[in-house]
Amino acid sequence: MLTIVLMLVVQNAREVWTGSRRLRAASVVCEAGRIKKVTSDPVLPPILTRSERLDGTGCIVIPGLVNAHHHLLQTAFRTLPGTRHLSMGAWLAAMAGYYERASVDPHLGAAAAAVGVAEGLLAGVTTVADHHFTWPEEISPTDLVDATVGAARRLGARLVFGYGSAGNSPTAIAAGLEAVMDRYPALSTDGMLQMACGPAGVHSDGPETFNVFAEAARQWGIRRRTQANEQIDVERANLRHGRRPLELLEEWGWLEPDVTIAHLCEISDSERTRIAASGASATHAPGFDVPMGLGICKVGALIDEGITVGLGTSGGGYNDGGNLLADARLALQVGGLTERSPTALELLTAATAGSAQGLGRPELGHLEPGAAADLLCYDTTGPEDAGVADPLSGLLWANPGRRPRHVVVAGRVVVRDGELQTADVSVLAARLRELMAARLGQPDYP
Numbered sequence: 335m336l337t338i339v340l341m342l343v344v345q346n347a348r349e350v351w352t353g354s355r356r357l358r359a360a361s362v363v364c365e366a367g368r369i370k371k372v373t374s375d376p377v378l379p380p381i382l383t384r385s386e387r388l389d390g391t392g393c394i395v396i397p398g399l400v401n402a403h404h405h406l407l408q409t410a411f412r413t414l415p416g417t418r419h420l421s422m423g424a425w426l427a428a429m430a431g432y433y434e435r436a437s438v439d440p441h442l443g444a445a446a447a448a449v450g451v452a453e454g455l456l457a458g459v460t461t462v463a464d465h466h467f468t469w470p471e472e473i474s475p476t477d478l479v480d481a482t483v484g485a486a487r488r489l490g491a492r493l494v495f496g497y498g499s500a501g502n503s504p505t506a507i508a509a510g511l512e513a514v515m516d517r518y519p520a521l522s523t524d525g526m527l528q529m530a531c532g533p534a535g536v537h538s539d540g541p542e543t544f545n546v547f548a549e550a551a552r553q554w555g556i557r558r559r560t561q562a563n564e565q566i567d568v569e570r571a572n573l574r575h576g577r578r579p580l581e582l583l584e585e586w587g588w589l590e591p592d593v594t595i596a597h598l599c600e601i602s603d604s605e606r607t608r609i610a611a612s613g614a615s616a617t618h619a620p621g622f623d624v625p626m627g628l629g630i631c632k633v634g635a636l637i638d639e640g641i642t643v644g645l646g647t648s649g650g651g652y653n654d655g656g657n658l659l660a661d662a663r664l665a666l667q668v669g670g671l672t673e674r675s676p677t678a679l680e681l682l683t684a685a686t687a688g689s690a691q692g693l694g695r696p697e698l699g700h701l702e703p704g705a706a707a708d709l710l711c712y713d714t715t716g717p718e719d720a721g722v723a724d725p726l727s728g729l730l731w732a733n734p735g736r737r738p739r740h741v742v743v744a745g746r747v748v749v750r751d752g753e754l755q756t757a758d759v760s761v762l763a764a765r766l767r768e769l770m771a772a773r774l775g776q777p778d779y780p
Contacts, residue, residue, distance in 0.1 A: 340385065341365050342707065342745050347390035348714060351726055353397050353687050353700030362395060364707035367524075367745040371703055388740055388747060392715035394725050396682065397701050398460025398708030398743065399658045400689035402617045403559075403596045403646025406464045406482060407443060409450035410436070410770055412654040415777050422566040422626060426500075429651050436773045438468050444481035445766040450656055451491045452759050455748055457657040458738045460708040461690070461698055462486070463494035463646070465559060465596075467534055469502055475510035476517055483518070483527060490748040490756045492708070494693055496530040496559050500538045504546045511546070515554045525706060526744065528693065532559040532593075536582045537570040544586045551592065557694050560588060561596045565628050580605045589614050594692040596646060597622075598636070599629035606632075606639050615642040615692035618684065620668050621653035621661040633665060633684070634674030644689030645681065657737075658685055663730045678727040707745035710738040 342364040350360040350372050363370040408429075411417075417428050436442060447464070454462050464482060469475055479495060486493035497514060499507050511531060521528045531547045533539035544560075551558045561567065562579040571579045580601065583589050591613030598609075598616050609616065618631045636643050647653050647661050662681045669675040676684075690699030697706045714725050718736070722728035729736070741749035748756050 340367075340745060342386055342388060342742065342747070344388045344390045344395060344709065344711065344740075344742070347393050347395045347711065349725060350395040350701065351682075352702055353683065354702065356726065360395075361390070362701060362709060364742070364745045367707050369701050369703055369705045369707050372701055386747075388711070388742070390711050390740075392713055393711040393739060394714050394729060395701075395709055395711050396726075396729070397686040397699050397705075398710055398741070399458045399685050400461040400463075400644065400693070400699055401454060401459045401646055401656070401658045402463050402594065402644035402689035402692055403619050403648055404450065404454075404462050404464050404656070405466070405649025405651065406447045406450040406462070407438065407466060407468055408446075408649030408651035409453070409656070410442060410446035410650075410766055412650045417651065422564055422628070425626070425652065426566070432774070433468055436770065438470055439473055440477045440481040442769060442773070443478050444485050445762075445769050447482040447485035448489065448757070448762045449766045450650065451486050451489050451493075452754055452757060452762055453656040454658070455489060455491055455741055455743075456737055456752070456754060456759070457659060458710045458741060459491070459656065459658050460710075460741065460743045461492035461494065461693075461695075463496060463530070463559070463689075463693060465496040465498045465532070465534075467498045467500035469506070469510060474513075476513050479514050479518070487526065488757065489754075490743050490746060492526050492528075492698075492743065494528040494530055496532060498532060498534060499543055499547070500534040502543070504542045507543060508546045508550070511550045515550070515556075520555045524744070525697065528557075528695070529554070530557040530559050530693070535561040535564065535567045536575075536579045537564070537567040541586050544588060548587055558588065558590070558593045559596070560593065563599045563601055564597050565626075578605070580608060584608065584612070592694070594644070596648070597628065598631050599623050606635060606641070610639040610641050615644060615688075617644045617646045617689070617692060618665055619646045619648040619653070619661070620665045621655065622648035624664065624668055626652050630668055630671060632672045632674070633669055633676045633681070634672060637676065637680060638674060642688055642691045643684045644692040645685040646689070657735055659729065660735050663734060666730050678730040681730060682726070707742060709742045711740040712736065713739045
């Protein structure tokens with residue numbers, strides 16, 4: 335008797351990049367949420383009940399993008415007056431003031447996460463790692479986590495929720511983490527939700543808080559994440575400890591294989607060697623670092639040192655867009671200012687497999703058999719791609735801000751012909767606009 339399974343066939347693609355191979359005139363066969371095969375064989379499986387075919391004509395098919403570093407709450411706080419062209423310390427204070435005025439709660443958290451996740455899906459982000467720092471005393475941490483988790487689930491995106499701290503008391507962090515981890519597994523059985531933890535950085539938290547997170551990671555088997563070498567990070571580490579941030583992270587047990595470090599602007603050769611020896615991974619976030627004036631992360635040098643490099647957008651409070659491919663393009667351009675420029679293929683790898691490896695998710699970020707069926711179809715038939723010799727490199731070099739035609743997560747089509755299938759984006763956008771207008775009023779622009 336024939337077993338009926340859910341099957342999706344993306345057919346007639348111009349090219350498929352699996353992450354390690356390039357196949358022209360190829361198709362991708364997905365079965366039960368996994369990649370079954372990528373083939374140039376014109377003989378494909380027959381259509382079965384509960385199965386469908388997705389037209390990839392004229393498209394480059396690549397793995398789903400993995401945004402390794404985001405702050406989804408900040409989606410609600412973009413381009414606000416008094417938040418541009420500041421030192422990082424002044425920017426953090428300005429943002430904290432807006433959070434207080436807006437009264438961060440589960441309603442706001444859900445609305446911001448829904449818009450941020452939807453924006454990401456429309457731009458090809460199938461997995462987003464959210465690092466959440468804001469925990470009002472009067473709000474249950476589990477309610478805030480539930481709000482973000484629920485938004486991602488409804489929209490059909492994979493979520494890595496990073497339970498963070500930005501100066502919160504170690505006792506409160508420990509209690510909140512325990513409550514949340516009693517509610518959620520380290521990794522859900524369907525792979526759609528993963529938990530992680532870690533503080534904003536040595537600029538915001540001391541060794542006691544880092545120890546709380548390290549113990550939580552050991553107890554529940556979750557990944558750790560933090561940030562280092564942002565401007566304020568370097569300044570406060572020197573002022574309070576007379577040390578560099580990475581020296582402190584190493585001393586506090588946070589240069590380890592289960593740790594991912596975001597930003598890493600202007601690190602020295604010896605610091606790069608230290609990270610490589612530790613097995614920790616890096617996340618580049620040029621869309622935040624460059625406009626904030628934090629310096630340049632030398633991605634090419636990190637790669638040459640053997641460090642796993644992922645890519646993230648960081649939050650909407652300064653990088654006000656959630657298009658990871660656009661940030662990969664920015665990284666490509668800014669990389670030209672360094673001694674060793676990264677290539678387009680290296681940055682596509684960072685935005686897919688590199689980010690996934692930093693999250694400890696070997697099934698994500700590639701399209702080899704057995705991988706999660708997360709993929710994107712980019713239309714390359716328009717004038718923006720005419721004259722492009724290498725269509726894969728052209729995904730970054732040409733057509734800034736491009737979006738995929740189709741987005742598939744776990745074998746499910748969540749974006750079809752550029753339209754989100756899991757929610758009405760106009761409703762999501764209106765809900766967040768109305769909520770912020772009610773809480774902040776009309777912005778007073780200069």
